[in-house]
Amino acid sequence: MPKIVLEFDPTAFSALRKSPEEFAEELKRAAVVQWYAEGRISQSKASEMLGISRAEFLRELLIRRVPACQATIEEIREESRRG
Known part of the structure; x- marks a missing residue:
């Protein structure tokens, strides 16, 4: 699976009280949810x-x-009209 490397200031992790791994997972979830919302x-x-x-x-x-x-x-209206 391809990997993407992002660099963050180490204080970002402590400010969010997350480990780098937890931060990466949260970032991934946020991106996927955003793509769905769009x-x-x-x-x-x-x-x-x-x-x-x-x-x-x-x-x-x-x-x-x-x-x-x-x-x-x-x-929804259009779909209901079609049957």
């Missing part, structure tokens, strides 16, 4: 990227106050 990836893809179940991803969305349903009212 509609760039699906819940299934997000779950896969994080190595968690869809239920766990939905829990992550709840914790981060991100709506689980990304469809607009117009999209």
